Amino acid sequence: xxxxxxxxxxxxxxxxxxxxxxxxxxxxxxxxxxxxxxxxxxxxxxxxxxxxxxxxxxxxxxxxxxxxxxxxxxxxxxxxxxxxxxxxxxxxxxxxxxxxxxxxxxxxxxxxxxxxxxxxxxxxxxxxxxxxxxxxxxxxxxxxxxxxxxxxxxxxxxxxxxxxxxxxxxxxxxxxxxxxxxxxxxxxxxxxxxxxxxxxxxxxxxxxxxxxxxxxxxxxxxxxxxxxxxxxxxxxxxxxxxxxxxxxxxxxxxxxxxxxxxxxxxxxxxxxxxxxxxxxxxxxxxxxxxxxxxxxxxxxxxxxxxxxxxxxxxxxxxxxxxxxxxxxxxxxxxxxxxxxxxxxxxxxxxxxxxxxxxxxxxxxxxxxxxxxxxxxxxxxxxxxxxxxxxxxxxxxxxxxxxxx
Numbered sequence: 001x002x003x004x005x006x007x008x009x010x011x012x013x014x015x016x017x018x019x020x021x022x023x024x025x026x027x028x029x030x031x032x033x034x035x036x037x038x039x040x041x042x043x044x045x046x047x048x049x050x051x052x053x054x055x056x057x058x059x060x061x062x063x064x065x066x067x068x069x070x071x072x073x074x075x076x077x078x079x080x081x082x083x084x085x086x087x088x089x090x091x092x093x094x095x096x097x098x099x100x101x102x103x104x105x106x107x108x109x110x111x112x113x114x115x116x117x118x119x120x121x122x123x124x125x126x127x128x129x130x131x132x133x134x135x136x137x138x139x140x141x142x143x144x145x146x147x148x149x150x151x152x153x154x155x156x157x158x159x160x161x162x163x164x165x166x167x168x169x170x171x172x173x174x175x176x177x178x179x180x181x182x183x184x185x186x187x188x189x190x191x192x193x194x195x196x197x198x199x200x201x202x203x204x205x206x207x208x209x210x211x212x213x214x215x216x217x218x219x220x221x222x223x224x225x226x227x228x229x230x231x232x233x234x235x236x237x238x239x240x241x242x243x244x245x246x247x248x249x250x251x252x253x254x255x256x257x258x259x260x261x262x263x264x265x266x267x268x269x270x271x272x273x274x275x276x277x278x279x280x281x282x283x284x285x286x287x288x289x290x291x292x293x294x295x296x297x298x299x300x301x302x303x304x305x306x307x308x309x310x311x312x313x314x315x316x317x318x319x320x321x322x323x324x325x326x327x328x329x330x331x332x333x334x335x336x337x338x339x340x341x342x343x344x345x346x347x348x349x350x351x352x353x354x355x356x357x358x359x360x361x362x363x364x365x366x367x368x369x370x371x372x373x374x375x376x377x378x379x380x381x382x383x384x385x386x387x388x389x390x391x392x393x394x395x396x397x398x399x400x401x402x403x404x
Contacts, residue, residue: 072115072123077108087116096120145200151330152323152355153194156316160185160198161205163312164289168208168242182311184279184290186250188297189316192356195293198316199246202291209240215252218271226253226271234278234288242287250292255299272301280308318354321347327355331362338378346379350386361385 016024079086084097085108100108100122108114113126147157167174167181174181187195203210211233218226237243253271279290292310294300305313319327324347332343350358364385369377 070118072117074126075114075116075120075122077110077112077114079110080105080108085122087114087120087122089116089120098122143200143204145197146204147201149330150194150197150201150355151326152319153198153316156187156194156314157198157201159312159314160187160202160291164202164244164291165206167289168206168244168287182289183285183308184292184310185312185314186305186310187291187293187314187316189295190318190354191295192354193316193318194355195316196248197355199248199291199293202244203246206242206244208287208289209237209243210246211237211243212246212248215247215249215254218253218275219268226267227274230271230274230278234285237288238286242289244289244291247290247292249294250304251294251296251299254301254304255296256301272304276303276309279304318352319358321351324350324353324358327358328362331359332377335362335366336376338376341377341379341382346382349383353386357389360389364388 013020073089075087075089077085078088078095084099085105086095086097088095098116098120104122104125107125108122114122115124115126117123147161150157163182163185171181187198189195199212203212213233218229233245237245253268253275255268257269257272258265279285290310297315304310325343328343328346332341350361353361361382362385365377365381368381368384369375
């Protein structure tokens with residue numbers, strides 16, 4: 001029942017003047033307008049919240065629908081004929097003849113990977129199969145090592161540049177002479193002589209795709225897994241030619257073959273066979289250069305050392321007098337070194353040091369200066385650093401002999 005005028009609770013006294021009544025009504029109107037605005041804001045917020053939940057509902061409904069759908073199966077295209085597409089389903093090797101649209105037929109080729117449904121109809125074309133472990137080995141950003149950061153092995157640097165860099169930057173020079181460029185280079189020598197740094201400098205200097213891996217990454221537990229990874233690495237390289245593959249510690253998979261019957265040794269040998277085939281097999285390797293490094297040249301199988309696989313075998317020895325002096329100057333470029341430091345004498349006093357040892361000496365010398373709260377590195381700091389590194393090396397050798 002609607003209230004009559006007499007039932008309304010007026011916001012003023014009935015005996016109030018006309019002006020007081022108007023003022024009271026205006027105050028009540030302002031309050032009601034404020035409440036109305038507040039309710040309008042709440043309504044807008046509620047609508048926004050409702051839209052958010054509506055979108056979430058649609059997304060969940062879509063995901064639920066996808067989960068209820070039958071899974072797709074992976075198959076390989078075997079043959080493309082006028083009658084249709086012959087596919088082989090992975091896992092059970094079941095072959096089937098299926099029809100496709102003219103548009104999809106143009107996208108297919110033998111050995112292409114496709115997704116099929118329960119009726120073995122092709123739903124979509126999949127990307128080429130490449131092990132994700134192979135893709136992550138591709139170097140996306142150039143290392144910050146250049147040839148100017150390498151000292152004491154100028155002859156080796158020049159040979160590596162001739163073997164790897166020149167075929168990529170100046171292939172016409174090889175065509176003019178009428179020879180094929182070297183296909184690979186093997187760097188061998190004691191630890192810490194700059195083999196890996198050479199590879200990093202090549203990656204920095206060339207525009208080719210650079211793929212790095214360690215030999216141990218190719219050693220796997222299950223049969224065929226290592227060989228598959230090798231195939232995928234070379235397939236990735238072919239997709240991004242020109243390319244350079246760097247295999248560090250290659251002796252992990254390329255050691256001399258033995259009569260061992262253990263499954264582990266057999267799997268390593270299978271991986272090596274695949275590597276040999278990819279390096280110099282029946283198919284042309286294309287514009288793919290290989291750099292490998294090892295500290296154990298004596299352990300490598302002769303098959304991998306022959307020309308065609310590694311055309312250059314480059315020994316990277318410990319640096320001589322001039323080389324050690326150059327390496328000291330390289331690693332102290334950014335250091336605040338005292339004027340009394342004679343690098344020539346330092347090179348003489350560290351006669352058995354490798355490039356890595358010299359870098360460690362420079363770092364340790366800086367630490368001695370920091371401990372003494374000095375900003376300048378003195379000659380005595382280098383002497384103390386060399387003595388400390390020698391002591392640590394002797395201690396490590398003693399431990400090795402103890403547990404040998």
